[in-house]
Amino acid sequence: MMKFSxxxxxxxxxxxxxxxxxxxxxxxxxTTNETIILNxxxxxxxxxxxxxxxxxxxxxxxxxxxxxxxxxxxxxSVLKAIPDPTGISQGAAGTVFLLSTISGDDKCKFYVFxxxxxxxxxxxxxxVKNACVSQEEPVNxxxxxxxxxxxxxxxxxxxxxxxxxxxxxxxxxxxVLEVVPWVNYSLRSGWTSEKKLELLAMVVKLDMTKRVTNxxxxxxxxxxxxxxxxxxxxxxxxLTAEKVKAVDSFxxxxxxxxxxxxxxLISVRxxxxxxxxxxxxxxGIDKVQKEIVEKxxxxxxxxxxxxxxxxxxxxxxxxxxAYQKAIALNKTELSYQLQxxxxxxxxxxxxxxxxxxxxxxxxxxxxxxxxxxxxxxDFEQFKNNGFATDNFKKILRVLD
Numbered sequence: 001m002m003k004f005s006x007x008x009x010x011x012x013x014x015x016x017x018x019x020x021x022x023x024x025x026x027x028x029x030x031t032t033n034e035t036i037i038l039n040x041x042x043x044x045x046x047x048x049x050x051x052x053x054x055x056x057x058x059x060x061x062x063x064x065x066x067x068x069x070x071x072x073x074x075x076x077s078v079l080k081a082i083p084d085p086t087g088i089s090q091g092a093a094g095t096v097f098l099l100s101t102i103s104g105d106d107k108c109k110f111y112v113f114x115x116x117x118x119x120x121x122x123x124x125x126x127x128v129k130n131a132c133v134s135q136e137e138p139v140n141x142x143x144x145x146x147x148x149x150x151x152x153x154x155x156x157x158x159x160x161x162x163x164x165x166x167x168x169x170x171x172x173x174x175x176v177l178e179v180v181p182w183v184n185y186s187l188r189s190g191w192t193s194e195k196k197l198e199l200l201a202m203v204v205k206l207d208m209t210k211r212v213t214n215x216x217x218x219x220x221x222x223x224x225x226x227x228x229x230x231x232x233x234x235x236x237x238x239l240t241a242e243k244v245k246a247v248d249s250f251x252x253x254x255x256x257x258x259x260x261x262x263x264x265l266i267s268v269r270x271x272x273x274x275x276x277x278x279x280x281x282x283x284g285i286d287k288v289q290k291e292i293v294e295k296x297x298x299x300x301x302x303x304x305x306x307x308x309x310x311x312x313x314x315x316x317x318x319x320x321x322a323y324q325k326a327i328a329l330n331k332t333e334l335s336y337q338l339q340x341x342x343x344x345x346x347x348x349x350x351x352x353x354x355x356x357x358x359x360x361x362x363x364x365x366x367x368x369x370x371x372x373x374x375x376x377x378d379f380e381q382f383k384n385n386g387f388a389t390d391n392f393k394k395i396l397r398v399l400d
Contacts, residue, residue: 024184026059026083027052028076032179038108038166040173045123045163047116048179053233054188055181057085057153058160059098060112061143063176066104073101075178085182088145098143107138107167108175112152112160119161126165138167155192190232196223199235202243207291208251211267212260221254252295261297268292269305281313300330307339312385316347334360338374342382345391353391357398372399 032048051058061075078098082088088098112133113119121127128134132152135142146152152160166173191199203209203222212218230238230246238246255261268291275284285306292302303326310319320343326336337356344353361371369377379392 023186024054024056024182024188026076026079027055027181027183030181031076032177033074034177036164036175036177038164038173038175040168040170041166043123043126043163043165045113045119045161046177047119048160048162051158051181052183052188053190053231054183054185055153055157056184056187057145057147057182059085059088059143059145059180059182060160060162061098061101061176061178062108062110062139062141062162063101063178064104064106064108064140065102065174065176066106067174069102069104069174071101071176075180079180085145085147089147099141101141103141104174105140106171106173107140108173109138109165109167110135110142111163112146113163114152114154114157114160116159116161119163122163128163131163188231189227191227192232195232196227199223199226199247202247203251206247206251208255208264211264212255212258213263214258214260217258218254218260221257222250225253225257226250265292265297265302269302272305272309276309276312281309285309285313298325300326300333300336303329304333304336304339307336311339311343314346314387316343319343320347334363334365334371335374338365338371338378341395342378345395346388348391350391350394353395354398357395361399375399 030049030052032046034046036044036046038044048058059075059079063071065071075098082098110133111122111128111131113122113131115130118130121129122131132150133144133146146160148155160179162177162179164175164177200219200223203219209215209218226235226246229250235243235246255264268287272284272288275281275287288302288306288309292298293306303322307319307322307326310316310322320340323336323340323343326333327340330336337360341353341356344350344356357371357375363371365371365374375395379389379396383389383392
């Protein structure tokens with residue numbers, strides 16, 4: 001069996017995603033814009049708005065204002081002039097631009113947490129635990145880009161908590177917190193490498209996946225089609241039966257798109273024949289029915305195969321039906337006519353069997369075997385497999 005690497009497949013996808021990591025947008029809808037009135041010496045923890053799926057970086061700005069002061073421009077409007085976060089992270093100019101706003105004389109300490117419990121503990125008793133940003137020196141303004149490399153932004157981060165402590169021992173302070181997320185286009189569907197592996201764990205169990213020769217190509221097409229239709233969040237909302245149906249549907253689509261349909265069908269036919277030789281004929285029949293007939297892929301070859309499987313298990317009615325369908329699809333394949341004559345013989349319709357033999361006995365079948373030679377070979381096999389031989393002589397008289 002050909003080896004394949006799901007990990008290798010995902011590494012290709014990840015490399016492409018990394019190459020496009022600067023292609024995204026500042027989400028100006030799901031931003032945090034909070035004004036906090038903090039009493040002298042007090043602490044307060046603020047939870048950000050939920051970050052959208054695909055958030056890889058956030059910018060925050062903290063401004064302390066005196067009474068009646070207003071920020072000259074919102075953080076969102078400032079970021080319109082810096083469309084890519086690298087404009088902030090690669091130099092001081094971007095950060096200075098973020099800070100170019102009015103601020104008052106008041107100052108505060110602040111901390112950033114990734115865990116709500118740590119933030120509430122800080123608010124309650126001032127204990128700083130597991131802060132990913134610590135501003136111990138009181139400031140009157142601050143701005144920073146938090147990237148995936150920061151402890152604040154592990155993969156899948158949905159919120160941050162900002163904890164503030166007033167540095168004014170007498171008067172109230174007015175603090176403005178702004179947080180804007182950067183959403184990566186290629187990740188906003190929510191399909192991280194780990195989640196893709198979760199999906200592929202279902203796909204690799206399919207009989208189809210085990211049969212295709214180029215598994216990486218098949219799985220690559222599957223991922224592309226599935227992720228284009230479902231975000232990870234939508235996928236997780238599906239019921240188990242809906243997930244199974246969706247996976248099967250996209251597997252079928254990927255089989256065709258990867259150009260492996262015909263080789264797959266050949267492997268199903270071969271497997272059905274092997275099951276027949278192993279006295280598991282019904283399993284072989286079920287496989288052809290499920291993988292080929294029920295999916296509207298059956299050709300004359302498939303109905304001919306079904307006919308032989310039914311005939312070998314003495315299911316004469318079903319065998320006759322299958323061969324009739326094979327003949328309707330391919331009238332020039334005489335082997336189907338011969339098998340139909342055998343069925344008539346075994347079901348005591350000898351005259352109908354004789355009519356077929358008389359019509360085609362002068363023809364050769366595949367591999368240059370004459371009609372008569374193949375009939376005698378078939379009769380010998382039937383005899384060895386325990387079929388009734390009562391009508392053999394009646395047919396042979398016609399042929400001789």
